[in-house]
Amino acid sequence: MARRPMGGEEGGEDAVEEKEGEILTPEEQQAAAEKKKKRNQKKRARAKKKKAAAKALVWEKAATLSCGRESRLVSKGNLGKGELLWGTNEYYLSVLYTSHCGTHCGACYAEMGASKRWSCPVCKSFSLCEKCDKAEVKEWHEHECGLFCGVPVGMRQGDTDYLRFVCRFFAICCHGAPPASLPGSRLLSPTPELDEVFKLRGRGKSRTDIRFLDCLSTNEELQSEDFRSWCSNFAQLFERHVKFPAGYTVSDLADLLMRIRTNGLGFPCSDKHGTLGWSLDLYASFLDHSCSPNCEVTMDDGGKLLVRTLTDIQDGSPLLISYVDVESRTPKERRDHLFELYRFRCSCERCESGK
Ligand SMILES: [Zn+2]
Ligand SMILES: [Zn+2]
Ligand SMILES: [Zn+2]
Structure with missing residues (x-):
């Protein structure tokens, strides 16, 4: 009778394959047990993912955008700890940091390693993994790639985060939504709530869908003189080389750059590398x-942005995330960092109590 590897079970998906009458050496037994362990791990991960997806609430059901000068997201109903409020890549505009462009997939943001299949020979700033290497993704990339390569070489050297961000946004405005496998397929979808915020911010009714990012604040008065002039120079230079979307002006672009800085989420992210890039999301950026946050933003394997509650949250309470790693900094360092990066003075409960 054949010996069974340690811990082997008969039948079912997890049974270790074994031929009738075959005797396994200890090495083979070990290898078979390893194989089984890996299979079980994968199975558990799949089940976990399925459960999370089933629990995913549509954002609108979990949160509402309070309209006003300081628009923000507040909970709709009582929320429990650990609830998944949002899990989609449809509403965000994001790019990888320049340093991750060659190592991470430009569509799903996974680290590629051996699964790297394609690297754009033109811009050399966009790669695709095995799963995302599709004709429609490459075709869509050509739009942003053309804009990117249209600017002077000097603008494309070094850190190209802002440049690629703007190229992606312009490509969406001019050529429509990217394929579903790329983030941002519903970025320009107007919603009544956003329209309301838009009107309250004194911009009247949006002329075109591309104005929805204008709902986010620029914090212009708090930006440094240097950064303001950098934004303005960037926008002017960009206009000399690239065709703007209809109705979009140089000053609109300078404002967009300030919005990126003020509202950009350090996202996508990964457990291993931390923040991989940044994004603006029509909802999560609010x-x-x-x-001491009550929500957190993470990412799943498919590059989707997930917002989860960290505590119980009462109906009507603001949904709050931390823009910084709180524990690794002193209170002063934390506040200085927040001002430097996002241009606001934190007055949360924890800061007020000096902790
Ligand atoms: Zn991918
Ligand atoms: Zn390219
Ligand atoms: Zn604070």
């Missing part, structure tokens, strides 16, 4: 900051 999550205010607190040094």
